Amino acid sequence: MKNIILLKVITLFYLLSSTFLIAHSTKKKKSLKSHEHGVGVLNIAQEGNILLFEFEIPGADIVGFEYVAESNDDKKKVEDALKILSNHKNMIVLPASAECSNIKNEVKVINEGKHSEFIANYKISCNQLDSLKRVYVKYFKNFELSKKLNIKIFGKNKKSAYVIDSSKKIINVKNHF
Numbered sequence: 001m002k003n004i005i006l007l008k009v010i011t012l013f014y015l016l017s018s019t020f021l022i023a024h025s026t027k028k029k030k031s032l033k034s035h036e037h038g039v040g041v042l043n044i045a046q047e048g049n050i051l052l053f054e055f056e057i058p059g060a061d062i063v064g065f066e067y068v069a070e071s072n073d074d075k076k077k078v079e080d081a082l083k084i085l086s087n088h089k090n091m092i093v094l095p096a097s098a099e100c101s102n103i104k105n106e107v108k109v110i111n112e113g114k115h116s117e118f119i120a121n122y123k124i125s126c127n128q129l130d131s132l133k134r135v136y137v138k139y140f141k142n143f144e145l146s147k148k149l150n151i152k153i154f155g156k157n158k159k160s161a162y163v164i165d166s167s168k169k170i171i172n173v174k175n176h177f
């Protein structure tokens with residue numbers, strides 16, 4: 001009996017540690033080294049009547065370099081980019097009919113070795129979320145080095161994933177929220 005319990009404990013421990021390993025490797029997978037230059041990530045998640053837009057974009061797509069900015073020119077490029085990113089309307093526009101208002105915008109740039117990424121999070125509350133059918137993409141227009149967006153939508157009613165290129169200006173979110 002004691003042995004069985006011990007075995008159970010060991011199995012549980014093993015499961016926990018393998019879960020930990022999976023979590024760890026997932027995290028490692030998110031390392032900036034694995035991002036693809038030219039391809040940004042946009043996750044759209046729903047929490048009740050709130051939408052979270054999370055952009056993760058390689059520095060190469062935003063400012064054209066990924067080293068830590070040191071010259072005044074490069075610092076200005078990063079500063080200007082963060083300014084553009086800090087207004088969600090420069091990235092995405094929601095139709096007026098959805099009656100959305102912005103709650104919070106957060107932007108930052110992270111550096112890791114030879115790579116960097118710009119992270120922009122927008123928290124937007126919508127009164128008529130169920131009527132939201134499309135999201136307009138302004139991102140490509142404001143960052144001309146960008147080429148693609150890898151989009152994942154986690155809606156209450158529907159989840160989807162697709163990749164759009166800079167010629168596409170609309171994300172179809174019909175029936176998602």
Ligand SMILES: [Zn+2]
Pocket residue numbers: 032033035037058059060066114115116
């Ligand atoms: Zn990179």
